[in-house]
Amino acid sequence: MPTLNFKGKPFVQNYHLSAPYHELIPKKDKGLSDKPKLDDNLIVHGDNLKALKALLPTYAGKVKCIYIDPPYNTGNENWVYNDNVNSPMIQDWLGKVVDRDDLTRHDKWLCMMMPRLKLLREMLQDDGSIFVSIDDNEDHHLRMLLDEVFGEDNFVATIGWQKKFSRQSDAKWFSDTYEFILVYARKKESWKLNLLPRTETQNARYTNKNNDPRGPWSPDNLVVKTYSADYDYPIKTPGGRTVTPPSGFCWRVSKQRFEELVEENRIWFGETGNNVPRLKRFLSEVQEGLVPITLWLRDFAGDTQEAVREVKNLLQTEKFDSPKPVKLLTRILEVATDKNSIILDSYAGSGTTAQAVLALNKEDGGNRRFILVECEDYADKITAERVRRVIRGVPKAKDEDLKKGLGGTFSYFELGKPIEASGILSGKNLPSYLELARYVFYTATGQDFDEKKLDEKRSFIGQTKEREVYLIYKPDVEYLKKTALTLDAARSLGPLNGKRRLVFAPAKYLDQDQLAQFRIDFSQLPFEIYKLAG
Ligand SMILES: C[S@@+](CC[C@H](N)C(=O)[O-])C[C@H]1O[C@@H](n2cnc3c(N)ncnc32)[C@H](O)[C@@H]1O
Numbered sequence: 001m002p003t004l005n006f007k008g009k010p011f012v013q014n015y016h017l018s019a020p021y022h023e024l025i026p027k028k029d030k031g032l033s034d035k036p037k038l039d040d041n042l043i044v045h046g047d048n049l050k051a052l053k054a055l056l057p058t059y060a061g062k063v064k065c066i067y068i069d070p071p072y073n074t075g076n077e078n079w080v081y082n083d084n085v086n087s088p089m090i091q092d093w094l095g096k097v098v099d100r101d102d103l104t105r106h107d108k109w110l111c112m113m114m115p116r117l118k119l120l121r122e123m124l125q126d127d128g129s130i131f132v133s134i135d136d137n138e139d140h141h142l143r144m145l146l147d148e149v150f151g152e153d154n155f156v157a158t159i160g161w162q163k164k165f166s167r168q169s170d171a172k173w174f175s176d177t178y179e180f181i182l183v184y185a186r187k188k189e190s191w192k193l194n195l196l197p198r199t200e201t202q203n204a205r206y207t208n209k210n211n212d213p214r215g216p217w218s219p220d221n222l223v224v225k226t227y228s229a230d231y232d233y234p235i236k237t238p239g240g241r242t243v244t245p246p247s248g249f250c251w252r253v254s255k256q257r258f259e260e261l262v263e264e265n266r267i268w269f270g271e272t273g274n275n276v277p278r279l280k281r282f283l284s285e286v287q288e289g290l291v292p293i294t295l296w297l298r299d300f301a302g303d304t305q306e307a308v309r310e311v312k313n314l315l316q317t318e319k320f321d322s323p324k325p326v327k328l329l330t331r332i333l334e335v336a337t338d339k340n341s342i343i344l345d346s347y348a349g350s351g352t353t354a355q356a357v358l359a360l361n362k363e364d365g366g367n368r369r370f371i372l373v374e375c376e377d378y379a380d381k382i383t384a385e386r387v388r389r390v391i392r393g394v395p396k397a398k399d400e401d402l403k404k405g406l407g408g409t410f411s412y413f414e415l416g417k418p419i420e421a422s423g424i425l426s427g428k429n430l431p432s433y434l435e436l437a438r439y440v441f442y443t444a445t446g447q448d449f450d451e452k453k454l455d456e457k458r459s460f461i462g463q464t465k466e467r468e469v470y471l472i473y474k475p476d477v478e479y480l481k482k483t484a485l486t487l488d489a490a491r492s493l494g495p496l497n498g499k500r501r502l503v504f505a506p507a508k509y510l511d512q513d514q515l516a517q518f519r520i521d522f523s524q525l526p527f528e529i530y531k532l533a534g
Contacts, residue, residue: 001152004144008098008111015097016115016122021057022050023416023435030380032391036411038451041354042371043387045379046415047089048346052119054415055371057442057449063123063371064341067332067353069133069324073109085109089375110141116346117149123344124186129156129336133324135179146184156183156191161296161328163304181296181332194335195289202290206283212265219268219278224252239274252279292335302327311350313397314389318382320350329356339366348372351383355390358406370410384412430475437461437471440504444469444523458492463499472505473525480506480525490518 024044026036033040038058044051073085085094085108094103098111120130130150134142147155159181168175185191206216223245224231231250234242235258245251251258261267261279268278298306302325311323329352337343339361345353357370374383393405419431419439431439433456441449441462453462459470470493472485484507493501496519504523508515515522 001147002144003148004110004141006110006141007103007107008094008100009114011098012111012114013118016049016053016118019049019053019115020418021439022046022054022418023431024051024054024413025416027412027414030384030412031410032388033409033411036413038411038413041357041369041387041408041410042413043348043351043354043379043384043410044371044373044413044415045375046373047093047375048373049093049116049119050415050418051373052116052123052346056119056122057438059342059344059371060122060442060448061125062342062448063344064125064128064338065333065336066120066124066128066130066344066346067133067329068120068130068345068347069322069349070113070347071109072135073105073137074135075105075137085112106138106141109138110145113142113145114149117145120344120346121149121186126187127190127192128186129191130184130186131159131332131336132182132184133161133179134182136176139180139182143182146182150184150186154185154188156185156188156193157294158182159294159296161301162298165298165303165305193292194338195287196292196331196334197289198286203283206281209268209271212280212282214282214284216283217280218283220281222252222267222277222279223249225249230254235277237269237274237277239269239272241274243276292331296328296331300327301325301331307352310352311386314386314394315350315382318378318385320378320382323350324352326352326356326359329353330360333357333360333368337368339364339368342369342371344371346371346373348374348379348383351386354383354387354410355406358387358390358408359401361408362401362406380412384410430477430480432475433471433473436473436475440471441469444502444504458494459489459503460493467500467502467521468493468497470501470503472503483507484509485520485522486510487514490514490520493518493520 024038028036031040031043044055071085085091085105090108090112094108094111103111124130132142132146160178161181162178164177206218208216225248227248227250229250231252231254232245233251233255234244235251236242253261258267266280268280269275304325306327307323307325308321310326311320333343333356343353343357348354351372354370354372357368360366361368372383387410390402390406391408391410394402397403416435417429417431419435434451434454437454438449438451441447445464447464449462454460459472461469461471463469472483472489474480474483483505485503485505486509489505490510493503499519501518501520502523503520504525506525508522508524510520510522
């Protein structure tokens with residue numbers, strides 16, 4: 001497979017593995033939940049590389065649908081957010097990771113995207129998918145990068161979205177009216193697209209001109225182009241006219257099948273009984289829904305103007321220049337999620353994805369959940385504020401549901417310190433028990449950490465099919481200096497239940513026989529955290 005090369009690639013292609021894990025700090029006053037928790041709807045304020053890494057222990061393999069709308073790299077720096085890779089945050093990150101100064105704008109953008117896409121892929125369920133908005137600036141690079149990260153066989157489609165209706169008369173060349181949404185499945189063979197609900201307009205095409213007891217129907221063409229002499233025969237209409245297919249065409253069915261269809265009253269010869277015959281397609285027999293097409297016009301999926309209006313109506317004073325319309329996100333959710341899906345948007349902006357999730361849940365009684373990540377300071381004032389308002393209700397909204405409030409909760413988190421083995425060793429920036437437990441459990445077992453199973457008193461942090469995992473730790477240097485896995489501590493792990501026990505502690509005072517007696521595999525903090533990983 002041809003692959004894309006860009007400067008900096010060797011430095012970033014495995015960066016997602018070595019990027020440090022950061023603590024997630026709950027901010028109760030910014031969320032709308034009694035108790036902030038990770039299995040709630042989430043808004044995380046911070047760089048998405050760090051945020052995704054921090055969410056990985058809880059959400060790896062759990063997300064059904066990812067929508068991202070990353071900076072398009074237009075070079076336009078006058079927006080509320082920097083639409084290019086020269087933002088101080090990305091510059092700083094590139095400096096640390098890539099450390100070379102001959103990168104072009106496109107190299108930088110690709111360096112920024114690659115590790116993030118790799119983390120996003122790890123978040124997806126086997127039957128999950130990712131939808132990525134993009135325009136001409138990076139579309140061609142992105143397609144190749146996605147081929148590399150997700151596998152070219154998992155490419156599903158490029159959707160063309162009509163972002164603008166009116167012509168821009170001052171455009172230098174073409175006035176661009178659409179952009180793209182690239183769709184990839186995690187594993188295409190396990191992925192199924194939902195059919196779209198039929199609309200009233202589509203159903204209105206079905207009428208019942210002859211009061212057929214089978215209900216409304218629509219006349220369909222009986223003539224086809226793929227010629228077969230067997231299907232080319234004269235038909236006598238009830239009014240006495242003889243009709244034949246136009247030259248080079250034939251009927252869709254054989255003579256015998258045609259006669260059966262007439263018997264079944266499935267052929268329509270028009271009001272007079274003298275028209276060219278048509279096939280009656282009954283509404284009750286057409287598919288439950290419609291196969292989505294790849295051209296999404298504004299009637300179907302909204303446009304940019306509509307999106308700007310939506311944000312303005314909701315936030316009044318706050319300005320956000322490049323939102324997507326709720327309708328566009330709703331379409332994506334309709335085709336790519338079910339009622340219990342988790343949806344991730346790691347370039348959240350004004351939080352459109354959250355509103356679409358809450359609105360669709362309200363409409364169809366679903367329990368979808370969203371995870372949003374936004375790095376800019378407006379994560380609270382714009383992203384979370386929009387979500388708070390749509391949950392509580394927007395008095396001036398035209399939409400009745402929105403007026404009353406869509407309901408729901410969300411928890412707001414910020415990124416804390418990185419958890420680094422060297423930090424534990426030096427006693428600086430020690431993570432909390434919960435944070436280290438989440439990190440250790442996931443890194444050592446590769447499985448999801450469940451906070452509810454944690455029992456700090458027993459040092460128990462979770463179990464897999466084969467082993468129980470224990471962590472003897474406190475964020476206190478003095479405690480760590482003098483604490484070890486002792487005989488008493490081994491006894492206090494409780495009765496053996498056939499599983500091996502993986503115990504993390506700063507030291508051990510047990511010999512190999514004693515470890516074997518208690519079926520303990522010992523891992524010394526901090527360096528052996530990785531012992532069983534990968
Ligand atoms: C085009 S906007 C997304 C708009 C969004 N779809 C909406 O409807 O409002 C891109 C957003 O991604 C954010 N962003 C860019 N780089 C990021 C990063 N590394 N981590 C988190 N957010 C990032 C920007 O601050 C900006 O708000």
